[in-house]
Amino acid sequence: MADQIESRLKGRVRAARRSVLTEEIYERVKSLIMNGDLEPGARVNIYAVARLLDVSQTPVREVLSALESEGLLTKEALRGYSVAPVLTPAQVADLYHLRLLLEPWAAAGAAERVTAEAADRVRAELAGLPRAPQGTRYEDYHDIAAHDARFHDLIAELSGSPAVRESLQRTHSHLHLFRIEYEGRRSGEPTLAEHARVAEAVIAGDREAASEAMRAHLAAARDRFLRIGT
Known part of the structure; x- marks a missing residue:
C-alpha cells in the first residue's frame, strides 16, 4: 500500500x-x-x-x-x-447555501469600502484572464480555477472580514474536484461574465448591485454544479 x-x-x-x-x-x-x-x-x-x-x-x-x-x-x-472523498450533490448544495449567506454580504462590504487601489486590484484580476481556457484536464483549466479562487478571495478580503475570508478559502478545491468527477468538458465563460458584473458593481461602490450580482453568480454556479451531478 x-x-x-x-x-x-x-x-x-x-x-x-x-x-x-x-x-x-x-x-x-x-x-x-x-x-x-x-x-x-x-x-x-x-x-x-x-x-x-x-x-x-x-x-x-x-x-x-x-x-x-x-x-x-x-x-x-x-x-x-x-x-479526500468527492463532495456529494447534497454537500455541494449545502456549501453553496453557506456561500450565499456570506458572499453577497462580502460583496456589499467590498463595494462600501472600495478605494482606488482596491478597484485597480479588481480590474487587474479580471484583466489577467480575459478569456476562458478550454480543455478537460486540470492543467487545461488551472488558470480559470485559480482566477475563480483569487477573485472570490479578493472580494472577501476587501469586505474587511478575515473570518468570512477564511471560511471561504477551503471551498474552491472541493468544488473543482466535484466538477472533475462528474463533468466531461468545462467552460469558464459564464463565470468570467458573472465576475465582471460583480466587479463593476464593487468598483462603482454600489452595495446593493454588488450583493445582487454576487447572489446571481453563486446561484448560477450552484445550478451548473448540480446539473453536473444529476
Whole structure:
C-alpha cells in the first residue's frame, strides 16, 4: 500500500528538478488529485511521492500538509494521508447555501469600502484572464480555477472580514474536484461574465448591485454544479 502511488504512476510523471520550489511540487501533487490519477480514498505516502518526483521528503511533507488544510487530503493517525472523498450533490448544495449567506454580504462590504487601489486590484484580476481556457484536464483549466479562487478571495478580503475570508478559502478545491468527477468538458465563460458584473458593481461602490450580482453568480454556479451531478 505504501508504494501504491509510485507503482501506479511511475513513468507517467516526469521527475521534478532537485532545485524545485515547494510550489511546483504542490502543483504536481494537486494535479494528480484533480485529474483523478489519485482517486478518492487512495493512500498518499510521503516517501513514495518523494521518490516519484525525485525530491527530498521535506518539501513533500509541507505540500501534503497544505493539501490537507485545503481539504483535498485527509490524515489519520498511523495511516497517513489519503485523498479526500468527492463532495456529494447534497454537500455541494449545502456549501453553496453557506456561500450565499456570506458572499453577497462580502460583496456589499467590498463595494462600501472600495478605494482606488482596491478597484485597480479588481480590474487587474479580471484583466489577467480575459478569456476562458478550454480543455478537460486540470492543467487545461488551472488558470480559470485559480482566477475563480483569487477573485472570490479578493472580494472577501476587501469586505474587511478575515473570518468570512477564511471560511471561504477551503471551498474552491472541493468544488473543482466535484466538477472533475462528474463533468466531461468545462467552460469558464459564464463565470468570467458573472465576475465582471460583480466587479463593476464593487468598483462603482454600489452595495446593493454588488450583493445582487454576487447572489446571481453563486446561484448560477450552484445550478451548473448540480446539473453536473444529476
